[in-house]
Amino acid sequence: MKAKKKTFTAAEKYKVALEAIKGIMSIAQIASTYGVHPTQIHKWKKEAQTYLAASFSNKLSTQSNEYEKERAELYQQIGQLKVENDFLKKKIDRFL
Numbered sequence: 581m582k583a584k585k586k587t588f589t590a591a592e593k594y595k596v597a598l599e600a601i602k603g604i605m606s607i608a609q610i611a612s613t614y615g616v617h618p619t620q621i622h623k624w625k626k627e628a629q630t631y632l633a634a635s636f637s638n639k640l641s642t643q644s645n646e647y648e649k650e651r652a653e654l655y656q657q658i659g660q661l662k663v664e665n666d667f668l669k670k671k672i673d674r675f676l
């Protein structure tokens with residue numbers, strides 16, 4: 581009978597990766613403490629370091645600029661739709 585695959589939450593992955601990055605305990609000690617395979621710990625550590633490095637880059641500011649641009653376009657569309665709606669309300673009042 582196969583053993584059921586254990587799933588870890590994001591918080592658990594974060595905790596294990598942080599322990600590995602700190603380097604206070606060895607990978608083997610972390611693996612036995614948290615019940616995670618050492619290969620998986622290396623993978624989570626590398627992934628955490630990649631995302632941490634990316635968080636300091638300009639990608640974040642680029643994403644926020646795109647967000648602000650899209651937001652401005654949506655507000656413009658809302659304003660245009662409001663003007664059209666008000667115009668149509670005036671026109672329908674003439675026919676009623």
